Each structure stands twice: as C-alpha cells, then as structure tokens.
Amino acid sequence: MEWNVSRFLETLPYMLKGMVGIFAVTLVIIAMIWLINRLTGGKQ
C-alpha cells in the first residue's frame, strides 16, 4: 500500500461531479414521472 495524496486530490472533483450528475439525472427522471403521471392520469 502506497499513499498517493496527489491522486486522491485528483479524484475529489469527480466526487463532486458524480454526485451532482446523479442528482441532476434523478431530478430529470422525477420530473418525467410527474409529467407522465399527469398526462396519463395515472396516479389516483
């Protein structure tokens, strides 16, 4: 095991981008579900 701080720092932006990306896609999917439920009169 060899500590690699520079590589660790290199990954931090990916952590941020990854979480933001997943939440962004999730919000789009939630909006899509809301829309199809509205349009199809699905949720009663």
Next chain:
Amino acid sequence: MEAIYENIFSIEWQQVVMWIIGGILIYLAIRRQMEPTLLLPMGFGAILVNLPLSGAVTQVYDGVAEVGVIDLLFDAGIANELFPLLLFIGIGAMIDFGPLLTNPKLMLFGAAAQFGIFFTLSLAALVGFDLKDAASIAIIGAADGPTSIFVANFFQSNYLGPIIVAAYSYMALVPIVQPPVIRLITTRQERRIRMAYTGGQVSKLSRILFPILVTMIAGIVSPRSVALIGFLMFGNLLRECGVLNSLSEAAQNMLANLVTLLLGLTVAARMQADAFLNPGTLLVLGLGLVAFVFDTVGGVLFAKVLNLFLKEKINPMIGACGISAFPMSARVIHKMGLQEDNQNFLLMHAVGANVSGQIASVIAGGMILNFFG
C-alpha cells in the same frame, strides 16, 4: 502412476488456500443462504480452477495452449459484458417500479446513496490504486453485481475476481452491515418517525412509458451506460407491456437463472491463486465494505438534511434503502422500523427507495465509465 504423483506434488499452498476460500463460499451459500445462486457456483469454480494443471482453464501442454472451458466462457460472456447485460433483462423483468411511480421523490434517496461509490473512489486512489482500478473498486458501492462486473471488466481491472466476490458478499451481508451504521447516525426518535403511505394506482401507460423514457434520458446523459440501463429497462418493459407475459416469465426465471449459473462459474476464471491471493485483494474487500457503509451514511444523512426543510418528516432510515441491494435493504429497514415501533410500516416507502437505487446505481456506473473510460 508417475503422472499422478507429479500432479499431487505440483499442488501449491496458494491453491490450497483457494480451495478453502471456495469451501467458505459454498458454506456461506448453503448454510447461511447468502446469495447462494452466485456464491455456490463461484465457490465451486474457485476449487475447479485451482486444481493443479486444471483443464478447466487454459493450460500449455508441450508448448501448445489448450483453451479451458472456463476461459472460453469468460471470453464469450464476461470479457464482452454479455452475461451481466443479459442478467439485467431478468432483473428488470422482476422489478415492480410501482412504488416509485406513486412517490417519485423517493428517487432522491437512490441518488444520495451512491455517495459510497465516489467516497471509495477517492479512498482507493489515496491508498495507491490507479484511477481505473480505483473506479472499478468503487463501483462495489453500487451494490449491484452486474454493474460491478460490467464496469470492472470495462476497465480491465486486475481485481475483477475480488471485486465480484466483495460485491455479492456485501449484498448478502446488508442485514449485518446496514443496521449498526444506521443506529450510529440516527436517534431513536428519528427511527420511530411514521410515514403515511398515500400510494395510488399507476396507469398502465405510465408503467410502459417509464422504462422507455428512463432509457432515453440515461442514454442521452451518459451514453456509455445505455446498454446497462437499456437492458434493465427492456426487461421491465417486457413485464409491464402486458402482451409478453411468457417472455417476461422466461426472463425472470429461465434467463436469469441460466445466466447467473454461468456467471458464477465463469467468474472463477479470475479466481486463480496467482491472481487472487495478494494484499490488493484484502484492500479491495476492505474498500468494498467502506463503499457499502458510506452508501448507507449518504442516504441517511440526506434524509436528515431534507427533514430540516420538510413539514412532514421522513424516517431517515428510508435513505439507507437507496442502495441497489433489492429487496434486501427494503426488508432490513422495514424490520428495523417495526423493532422501534410495532405500528410503523415503512415497507412501501423502503421498496420505492430501493428500486430507485437500482436505477441510480446504473447511472452512477455510467458516470464512472464516462469519467475514466
């Protein structure tokens, strides 16, 4: 006779260790019923490929390579990511997204509970793994076997065997891993929060449109994940369309069983002693546990943060169900809710968050592929 002695004396201690590991996997599968469909074939495969000069894997005899059947299956089914994708059709056909469609907000927990993946990515990089191996190890946190195999294989990780063992073992260990973590970061009062279930009917058209639109959204955002999400959603479309019941049943039963059987045995190709027994394997197993723990932490803390702004509070344990280990995680949380308050029925909320984890984990896999592929 001489050949038999030669074979016996060519047994190496590392191979004996792998027989023991194979035996432990078989024991866990049969006695503890931990993911038996996968751990049993993997355990047997681990013994099979670690017999001296095993013909199940490729060997060179008199300068001529004889391709072993396990290697053949690996090249045909895992190296090209076929088996995990076919398995996803079966999984998609098994999932009822109804609870999610009635309460789409639950999808947020699926997103939050992917935190363990990115936390582990950084941790694996810190302890010295190169970025592609770190990404492959991190995806154990997807709590999703096929996604782990797909991503680790895509990056041609040197740790494919340990990653798969870790992914499936920790999925089976969800009832042991999640409760102490949840208790550590929630109060009893929070665990007793009741949530009313106001679910209704979801139209058939919604159920049909959902898999198609999710595939399109995920595919546009993260093209590399389109095969993963597409096959999952195709399986779900078979289930929901209502005119292909026999195909849906075949996907849920025959296809899923057959692929699981072959997958488990084939994974053993990467469980040969020389590749498996190294300090890196222990690190991978440790990091896999970290990924599961921080998935749980991410989901629970996100629910607690949401509660700061909500009038109608959410039981933060629901956040822990955002991992993809379905339906294990939902059952664990439902049971924990009942232990705290025997009138607190969290199952439907838990299932909704849990199926959303299935989608979010695939999206996370796609993100990882996009970042490092």
